[in-house]
Amino acid sequence: MTQNDNANRLHSPLGLLAELTHRCPLGCPYCSNPLAMDGREDELDAATWARVFGEAAALGVLQVHLSGGEPASRRDLVDIMAAAHGAGLYTNLITSGVGVTDKRLGELFDAGLDHVQISIQDSEPQSADRIAGYDGAYARKRALAAQVVALKLPLTVNIVIHRANIARIDDLVAMALDMGASRVEIAHVQYYGWALKNRATLMPTREQVERAVERVEALRKAHHGRIVIDAVVPDYYARFPKPCVGGWGRRSLNVTPAGRVLPCHAAESIPGLEFWSVRDHSLRDIWETNPAFNAFRGTAFLPEPCRSCERRELDFGGCRCQAFALTGDARATDPVCHLSPLHHLVEEQAAIRVDADYVYRRL
Ligand code: SF4
Ligand code: FES
Helix, strand or coil: CCCCHHHHHCCCCEEEEECHHHHCCCCCCCCCCCCCCCCCCCCCCCCHHHHHHHHHHHHHEEEEEEEEEHHHCCCCCHHHHHHHHHHHCCEEECCCCCCCCCHHHHHHHHHCEEEECCCCCCCHHHHHHHHHHHCCCCHHHHHHHHHHHHHHCEEEEEECCCCCCCHHHHHHHHHHHCCCCCCEEEEEEHHHHHHHHCCHHHHHCCCHHHHHHHHHHHHHHHHCCCCCCECCCCCHCCCCCHHHCCCCCCCCCEECCCCCEECCCHHCCCCCCCCCCCCCCCHHHHHHHHHHHHHHCCCCCCCCCCCHHHHHHHHHCCCHHHHHHHHCCCCCCCCCCCCCCCCHHHHHHHCCHHHHCCCCCCC
16 A cells, blocks of 8 residues: 555544533633534433444544533533443543532542543643633642542643743643643644634744743653653644644544534534534444545645645645635645745734733633
């Protein structure tokens, strides 16, 4: 099989992001949820999620990320967790930390919870609460983390990096160590959904980004063996784009609170694609035959310069949603790539910084 055949053949998905609800007590201005969110009345019930998990396992999915919004906003979260575990999936709870009581964490643990990821906005409590748009969020996150560690569950701390906290990379990693995390994600903002709306308020300078990248490298060496430090690169200052979601319709899928199945969290921002629902189709049917999944699968659709570029099977021409957001054409080379004829669009946006109030994410 050639490398090209491998890029274009139909793979099995490995990961499922289950967005159980768009409800969330926090209002983070970089939230990747869409601006138009699903209401509570549209949410799938626990029985449908149980069916979806069974279909996902049969399709080859190994792990499910129970996410949102805040998944704990669902009263039936423990039943949903039990169903995912019962389907044989590795279960990761992605939580803001607000709304998961000690009792509930214990029930989730008993139901088969394998891993917890807590997002935290900053190492300084006041700043963290301001970014989250919720007084007392920092303290509640720390308290939940302590309970997770007490249960000996593996803990990942996720920190989204932007202009308000980028100067504190050392403090943020120290905080994650203090929380007992085995992994910390230093994730520079990706500009989709609410983050795109707040882009000029969140955007760091190139100098800040370079310094942050240097600190992450140094901290990785300093803490080797104690904590794993993952870094999500700051797209707008990269030379090459990321292989977004490992390639469109290649390795992962998302199910929205209302049941629409997407190749990535921002896919609905691309007009003209019809995303099928688990209410009407099986997951396999959607994965294999929904035209929206096939729209950007593989590399055959890519224009120049990707078409003749040796990196095309590594990055699939970057992110389709970003290509659309910045150029108006979802098939275009992601303009993050320095080889894109439209790369100047990224440079122009990165230069715009405004000190304004955040537009907080609200349902
Ligand atoms: Fe990737 Fe296309 Fe840039 Fe090549 S030209 S590095 S395939 S985005
Ligand atoms: Fe949709 Fe990257 S977020 S392809």
